[in-house]
Amino acid sequence: MADVxxxxxxxxxxxxxxxxxxFVRRKSTIAFFMCLxxxxxxxxxxxxxxxxxxxxxxxxxxxxHFVGFGNFAFLLKRNTxxxxxxxxxxxxxxxxxxxxxxGFIAAHFVHNxxxxxxxKWRGMLLIPWVIPPAxxxxxxxxxxxxxxxxxxxxxxxxxxxxVAWLGNPYWARFAVIxxxxxxxxxxxxIMYLAALKSVPEQLHEAAMIDGAxxxxxxxxxxxxxxxxxxxxxxxxxxxxTFANFDIVKILTNGGPVDQTHVFATWAFNWAISGNDIPLxxxxxxxxAPILALAxxxxxxxxxxxxxxx
Amino acid sequence: xxTAIADAxxxxxxxxxxxxxxRRRTLYWSYFFLILFVIVFLTPPVYMFITSLKxxxxxxxxxxxxxxxxxxxxxxxxxxxxxxxxxxxxxSAVVSLCVVTITMLISVxxxxxxxxxxxxxATLATGVFLAYLIPDTLVFIPLFKTFAFIHDKRGIELINxxxxxxxxxxxxTVPFCTWIMIGYFASIPKELxxxxxxxxxxxxxxxxxxxxxxxPGIIAAMIFCFTVSWANFLYGLAxxxxxxxxxxxxxxxxxxxxxxxxxxxxxxxxxxLGAAPPLIIYAFLMDYYIxxxxxxxxxx
Numbered sequence: 001m002a003d004v005x006x007x008x009x010x011x012x013x014x015x016x017x018x019x020x021x022x023f024v025r026r027k028s029t030i031a032f033f034m035c036l037x038x039x040x041x042x043x044x045x046x047x048x049x050x051x052x053x054x055x056x057x058x059x060x061x062x063x064x065h066f067v068g069f070g071n072f073a074f075l076l077k078r079n080t081x082x083x084x085x086x087x088x089x090x091x092x093x094x095x096x097x098x099x100x101x102x103g104f105i106a107a108h109f110v111h112n113x114x115x116x117x118x119x120k121w122r123g124m125l126l127i128p129w130v131i132p133p134a135x136x137x138x139x140x141x142x143x144x145x146x147x148x149x150x151x152x153x154x155x156x157x158x159x160x161x162x163v164a165w166l167g168n169p170y171w172a173r174f175a176v177i178x179x180x181x182x183x184x185x186x187x188x189x190i191m192y193l194a195a196l197k198s199v200p201e202q203l204h205e206a207a208m209i210d211g212a213x214x215x216x217x218x219x220x221x222x223x224x225x226x227x228x229x230x231x232x233x234x235x236x237x238x239x240x241t242f243a244n245f246d247i248v249k250i251l252t253n254g255g256p257v258d259q260t261h262v263f264a265t266w267a268f269n270w271a272i273s274g275n276d277i278p279l280x281x282x283x284x285x286x287x288a289p290i291l292a293l294a295x296x297x298x299x300x301x302x303x304x305x306x307x308x309x
Numbered sequence: 310x311x312t313a314i315a316d317a318x319x320x321x322x323x324x325x326x327x328x329x330x331x332r333r334r335t336l337y338w339s340y341f342f343l344i345l346f347v348i349v350f351l352t353p354p355v356y357m358f359i360t361s362l363k364x365x366x367x368x369x370x371x372x373x374x375x376x377x378x379x380x381x382x383x384x385x386x387x388x389x390x391x392x393x394x395x396x397x398x399x400x401s402a403v404v405s406l407c408v409v410t411i412t413m414l415i416s417v418x419x420x421x422x423x424x425x426x427x428x429x430x431a432t433l434a435t436g437v438f439l440a441y442l443i444p445d446t447l448v449f450i451p452l453f454k455t456f457a458f459i460h461d462k463r464g465i466e467l468i469n470x471x472x473x474x475x476x477x478x479x480x481x482t483v484p485f486c487t488w489i490m491i492g493y494f495a496s497i498p499k500e501l502x503x504x505x506x507x508x509x510x511x512x513x514x515x516x517x518x519x520x521x522x523x524x525p526g527i528i529a530a531m532i533f534c535f536t537v538s539w540a541n542f543l544y545g546l547a548x549x550x551x552x553x554x555x556x557x558x559x560x561x562x563x564x565x566x567x568x569x570x571x572x573x574x575x576x577x578x579x580x581x582l583g584a585a586p587p588l589i590i591y592a593f594l595m596d597y598y599i600x601x602x603x604x605x606x607x608x609x
Contacts, residue, residue, distance in 0.1 A: 031422040035433055038419035038487060042440045045480040049451035050443055056451055063454075106346050112339040123595050124347050130591045130598075131354060132540030134558035135580040139353035142360065142573055150356060150374040182350070187602070194603040214335075243444030246542045250562055264446035264543075271450045272547050281450045288447065295442045299435065 057282035071282040080258050080266075085286070087173065088262040092242040095180040099241075100234050102181065103188020108218070110189070111196045122193065129186035137250040140179045141166075144251075169259035172252050176260050179247050184240075188233055195229040196222065228301060235298045239291055263287045354584070360577040361385070368573050384578040394579060396553050397560035400471040401539060401583075404556060407475045408538040409531055412482040417527060420490035421519070434491050441484035448480060449547050456548070471554045474545060478538045485537065486530040489601050493526025529601025532594055536587045557583040 060067045075081045110121050128136065143150050144165035152162045166172050203221050212220070223230075245264040248254065254261035254269065261269075263286055271280020360368065362380040372378060388394050419437070423430035456467040467473050497519070520527075545559035552564055561579045565572060591598055 034418040049448040052451040109339040134542040
């Protein structure tokens with residue numbers, strides 16, 4: 001086939017093809033150079049530190065000797081470490097579940113509104129996500145203040161006993177999760193609303209003719225249609241929540257008695273406040289396996305989605 | 310809805326009527342719950358605003374904390390004439406603007422390259438994505454150590470300077486913005502590039518055709534870049550300590566909260582003013598914001 005075509009080629013088209021080839025080759029070179037700054041930044045400021053932290057984690061406190069897995073062994077023997085593991089998992093999983101639930105429910109409510117009015121509500125509901133978390137956490141901190149808590153004032157008016165929001169370990173755990181859910185749900189709301197809009201209206205019409213209830217429509221139509229975005233969003237959020245720093249640092253700084261520490265804040269306290277960089281690095285490295293798992297799952301989901309499309 | 314179906318057996322007229330009735334009911338319930346959601350979602354910022362209008366005397370009084378009896382702007386006046394606070398603001402502004410510029414230069418170029426189908430474009434997208442998933446809480450310790458090492462070897466002091474954040478923050482913004490833009494650019498039909506090529510355009514011209522179409526994606530990435538660098542707390546807290554080197558979030562948390570004497574009126578004012586720039590940008594460019602948000606994860 002190619003021979004037949006080649007025989008018919010005039011000199012000029014052959015020439016043009018040659019320059020095209022050269023052009024393509026040049027194009028990929030340009031493309032590579034366009035990516036070069038990105039590759040450099042990622043290599044120097046993300047990949048290199050990620051690997052450097054592994055070698056750091058194997059040093060002693062003064063960073064003079066190689067201690068192998070000594071730091072990890074030291075951590076595994078400490079009760080506080082296991083408490084941090086427990087709290088981080090509890091914090092991340094509970095927060096993501098509630099963010100997803102609230103986002104899912106709120107997205108349906110917004111979706112029920114006439115199209116004109118949606119923008120306004122969406123705009124208001126996204127505000128918690130736009131405020132820098134450090135700033136909004138300060139507001140929460142003030143709402144939870146031991147002597148001037150505005151929540152406790154309302155409780156007092158209603159005759160409900162006062163709550164030591166940040167003083168009691170259980171309430172403190174509740175508080176950090178609550179603030180995280182408050183910050184993160186709007187993100188879920190927006191993602192799920194976008195997913196909801198992509199569910200074909202005909203499916204709902206067909207279901208209505210078949211006599212499906214609103215619950216059946218959500219369960220048998222919306223949920224399966226949205227499942228991919230639900231998963232991707234939840235996994236994204238799991239990574240971010242798992243590595244959360246701002247909220248816990250400002251709200252409780254790990255207290256009372258280290259009950260609310262997550263990996264990031266505990267690592268910070270070791271490395272920066274406690275001046276033990278290797279131990280801090282080894283604490284933060286414990287985040288890596290879970291992050292890697294979530295990353296693999298997201299990539300699989302994204303690919304799947306690409307294949308379906 | 311169920312009543313609508315139950316009535317369906319009778320007359321067509323009734324059926325239509327009750328469907329719309331059912332719809333109206335869902336609408337009312339939706340409004341009811343959305344109002345509840347909005348109240349919960351907006352309580353902290355509103356409470357920030359309420360507290361910012363109070364004097365210290367009123368804050369420590371046992372009166373209703375949800376109401377302002379003697380509104381005063383003294384907190385705003387105090388804060389905006391305080392040199393340290395203005396320095397925080399300036400540091401944050403300069404850092405964020407520089408980071409936005411640097412990030413956009415790097416990211417737009419890189420996000421555009423997969424459209425040229427070069428040999429590494431698929432790997433590039435995955436790599437950017439993975440880099441985006443590495444959190445700042447994992448890399449700040451080794452970076453801190455690296456900077457200390459540079460100081461020991463070369464004598465360049467990188468720690469405790471506000472401008473070091475301009476080097477650090479791209480670790481977050483570059484992968485994130487590139488990822489958003491790759492997603493957005495991928496939704497622009499390839500035919501556009503090809504049409505430009507057939508028309509005899511060389512690459513710079515293709516950019517002229519491509520960039521205007523891609524502009525919403527670029528604006529969204531810029532907004533995110535600004536928001537991320539403005540809001541970042543960890544790097545500032547770890548790498549800067551002197552009062553004149555702090556950015557806004559770190560400055561408010563570390564210097565306005567002095568021991569046990571909490572000047573809550575000022576803290577809330579500071580936090581509210583600190584939240585203002587992202588909020589103002591969001592108010593004006595909400596649609597870009599939302600487009601970028603959904604492009605990041607859905608169009609991968």
